Amino acid sequence: MxxxxxxxxxxxxxxxxxxxxxxxxxxxxxxxxxxxxxxxxxxxxxxxxxxxxxxxxxxxxxxxxxIEEKQSNVSVVRLEDKKPLTEDGELYQVYPFFPFDSSKKFEIYFVELQPGCRHCSERHHDSVEEYILVCDGEVTIRIGEQSYKLKKAESIHFQANDDHTYENETNQITSFYNVIFYP
Incomplete structure (x- = not known):
């Protein structure tokens, strides 16, 4: 590897x-x-x-x-086997779980936000969509001028053609899956 x-x-x-x-x-x-x-x-x-x-x-x-590496027909992904990409002083950690596949048109990431993390993401291509599924903690997602607070077992879907921010305003780690769809 x-x-x-x-x-x-x-x-x-x-x-x-x-x-x-x-x-x-x-x-x-x-x-x-x-x-x-x-x-x-x-x-x-x-x-x-x-x-x-x-x-x-x-x-x-x-x-x-x-970032993808060729995979076999069956993929088992374990968080402990993945090395995260980090940013914001390692407060933002993103683990690539399932890379983009042109036949499926999506990719899946597991994301951890440490307490106090505020990660700004630039807009993506016009038709790109994001699906966020919160696993633990609470995340505030700002899309343009709108703000959405999500807790464990809550989700959001949005067009990613505007700047957007993921923020953990709590004192515990927040984690979520991010599915990015490329129509």
Whole structure:
């Protein structure tokens, strides 16, 4: 099993070359510097979640297509076997459970928000939808100007074409599944 950092580099280079983009062109499309893109492709840099989203949006691919590793026909996913992508001083941890599959058009993540975490996510492609299913704790989701507070066993679905924020205003860890659908 390759490290996540190496897998991201392999996938990024493969997708970029399939699209026929130079590093300069991808930099212009993603607002990520050419140097950073080169480091990521070489497996020398561990990009943040926001950087990966910028690259995915620039390439017009799913987030998980940058991190996925080929799987067999049956997949058992255990949280303890996954290494999270972290951001916001490790207050935000996202575990890629099921990467994007073009025949299914969705990907699934398990997300943990430490107490006090406020994670801002940039808008996705126009038709992308998100489904959030809260496992434990309480999360406040802000979509544009609207705010929604969800507790354990509650869910929300929204078009992800607006900036959105996930916030844990409690003193306990909040966890949820995030299903991202690409129609």
């Amino acid at each position: 390759k490290s996540l950092q190496v897998q991201i580099g392999i996938n990024l280079k493969k997708i970029r070359k399939l699209r026929g983009y130079s590093l300069d062109q991808l930099s212009g499309l993603s607002s990520v510097s050419k140097g950073m893109l080169a480091q990521i492709e070489k497996g020398e840099s561990s990009p943040t979640v926001n950087t990966l989203w910028k690259i995915a949006n620039g390439l017009q691919v799913s987030f998980s297509s940058l």
